[in-house]
Amino acid sequence: xxxxxxxxxxxxxxxTLLRLRHRLGLAADAEGLLDVAYTTIDSPVGTLLLAxxxxxxxxxxxxxxxxxxVLDTLAHRLSPRVLRAPKRLDATARELDEYFRGQRQAFGLxxxxxxxxxxxxxxxxxxxxxGYGQTRTYRQVAELVGNPKAVRAVGxxxxxxxxxxxxxxxxxxxxxxxxxxxxxxxxxxxxxLSLEAAGSPG
Amino acid sequence: xxxxxxxxxxxxxxxxxRVCRVLLGAHDAEDAWSxxxxxxxxxxxxxxxxxxxxxxxxxxxxxxxxxxxxxxxxQPVPVGEVPxxxxxxxxxxxxxxxxxxAVAALPDKQRQAVAYHYVAGLAYAEIAEILGGxxxxxxxxxxxxxxxxxxxxxxxxxxxxxx
Numbered sequence: 408x409x410x411x412x413x414x415x416x417x418x419x420x421x422x423t424l425l426r427l428r429h430r431l432g433l434a435a436d437a438e439g440l441l442d443v444a445y446t447t448i449d450s451p452v453g454t455l456l457l458a459x460x461x462x463x464x465x466x467x468x469x470x471x472x473x474x475x476x477v478l479d480t481l482a483h484r485l486s487p488r489v490l491r492a493p494k495r496l497d498a499t500a501r502e503l504d505e506y507f508r509g510q511r512q513a514f515g516l517x518x519x520x521x522x523x524x525x526x527x528x529x530x531x532x533x534x535x536x537x538g539y540g541q542t543r544t545y546r547q548v549a550e551l552v553g554n555p556k557a558v559r560a561v562g563x564x565x566x567x568x569x570x571x572x573x574x575x576x577x578x579x580x581x582x583x584x585x586x587x588x589x590x591x592x593x594x595x596x597x598x599x600l601s602l603e604a605a606g607s608p609g
Numbered sequence: 610x611x612x613x614x615x616x617x618x619x620x621x622x623x624x625x626x627r628v629c630r631v632l633l634g635a636h637d638a639e640d641a642w643s644x645x646x647x648x649x650x651x652x653x654x655x656x657x658x659x660x661x662x663x664x665x666x667x668x669x670x671x672x673x674x675x676x677x678x679x680x681x682x683x684q685p686v687p688v689g690e691v692p693x694x695x696x697x698x699x700x701x702x703x704x705x706x707x708x709x710x711a712v713a714a715l716p717d718k719q720r721q722a723v724a725y726h727y728v729a730g731l732a733y734a735e736i737a738e739i740l741g742g743x744x745x746x747x748x749x750x751x752x753x754x755x756x757x758x759x760x761x762x763x764x765x766x767x768x769x770x771x772x
Contacts, residue, residue, distance in 0.1 A: 424622050427639060431618065432647050440650050443613075485652055489613035519698040 432492030446493035447474065448500050451455050451507050452595040455572070457496045463517030464499050469591035477556065484522060496560035503572065509606035512539035516571050522569040527558065530564035536580045540603040544582045564597075566590060572599065614653050618646060621663050624729050626669050631668040631712055631724040641677055645670040664735045667725055671739050678717075711762035719754030726751045 435441040441463070445458040456474045458466040458481055465485065468477040482489050493500070498516060505511035513535070518530050533552050537543050543551070549561045565576040571590050577599040581587040589596035625645055629638035648669050656665060712720060718740060725736045726747075736747040 420623060420626065423639070425625060427626070427642055427646075428618060428622065430643055431650075434643065434647055435650055438647065438651075440647070445615075478613045478615070479610070483610050487611040487614055488650055490615050490618070490650075 417551075428491075432494065435488070435490060436492060436495065440488055441490055441492060441495070442488040443481050444490060444492035444495035445481075446491060446496045446500065448503065450503065452572075452591060452598050457499050457503075458489075459495045459499065460519045460521065462519040462521070462592055464496075464570060464573065465519040465521055467572055469571065469595060471592055472590065476519070499573075506572070507602070509602065512554070512606070518570060518573070518574060520569070523564075523567060526552075526554070526560055526566040527567055530561055530568070531568055531574050531576075532601050534565075534568070534574050534576055534579070537542065537575055539575075540606070541579050542578050544580055545587070546582060562587075578603075611653075611656075611658055614650055617649070617653070617662055617666075621666050622646070622695050624663060625666050625727045628667055628670055628724045629674060631728055632670070632720065633677055634709065634713060637677050637681075641673045642671060643767075644673045644676075648673070661735070663729060664731055664739075667729050668729060671721065708713065708758075708762050711758050715754050715757055718750045719757060722747055722750035723754040723758070727755075 412573075432441065432444070436444070439461075441461075443458055443460055445456060445466075447454050447456050448457075453470040455470075455472075456466070456477055457464065458468075458477075466477065466481060468474060478489060486500045502511055502514050502516060506514070511554045520531060523531055530548065530552055531547070534592040536551065537548075543564070545558050545561045546555070549555050552561070554560075561579070565579050566588060568574055568576040568590060571577065577589060577591075577596045579587070586593055586600065622642075626638060626642050629641040629645070632638070633641055643683070645666060649666055652669075656662070712723070715723065721740060722736055725731045725739060726733065731739075733744045733751070734749045736751070737744045740747055
């Protein structure tokens, strides 16, 4: 037996730390210190990172966006008080699960658009008006927000959507009907469109 | 740029827990850990980007442990049931409470210096800032602590610990 650091770790250090970290998340939330809570969930389009401020869901991120980088950006742009604390994301995780099962067509979540500004945010706030299973072209969305010439800017707003899936930028297509780019990759966009086509009433 | 606080917990949570265990024993260590990280999270946005996070956390843990020790002295914990084991300091199941008892029996300064140097791996200059006093005094406290441990717990070596 020696008194190196390992000795003091004890046999159940990993379990104890898990419990303590869970408790820290709850206490930080209760004390108003949990500026950004996040969790990850499995989905048919890969692991999704979900992050929320006290105001609402602030970020949904695909695996290919690199979750570590996304968390760094959240720390930088919003607050470094970022903790893995799944409780705040319970409703989001549940609604997404229902959506991916084809049992939910609209989300009833509070959204926080802090990560986007100006015209991009305006576009993103209007995207949920495109209903489940429907699609629009970038031009139609430009018209929808009252700026028919801003087709490219609508494309940028979709590409920088901080809340993909929940804010349905995947329902915006090129004028020729091809899917166009997507933050989660073209396969993810196609997968969401197929899911919705299978489950939509018309 | 400051990393997410979650990374701080991930990187230093284990070391802070071990320090708290050496300072307070396994049971009180958990409360001290929680208080330390809650206070750290509160202050985190103001921590300079180039600060040594582990030394900063150990400094907070040091203060929280002193609070716990003071509270312990003020109000002895009423014992509802007589504990099965003779010490509250051993990690349950580790089968070796003797070292814990030897550590608990050290004078505060020595126990702190041993924890911060051998368990947290801090330099004596950093420990001196936490304990007050000189770097030499911190080095002496750690050396005296180890000498006492060897005397009271002959199995103790410093093998694998930072020199």
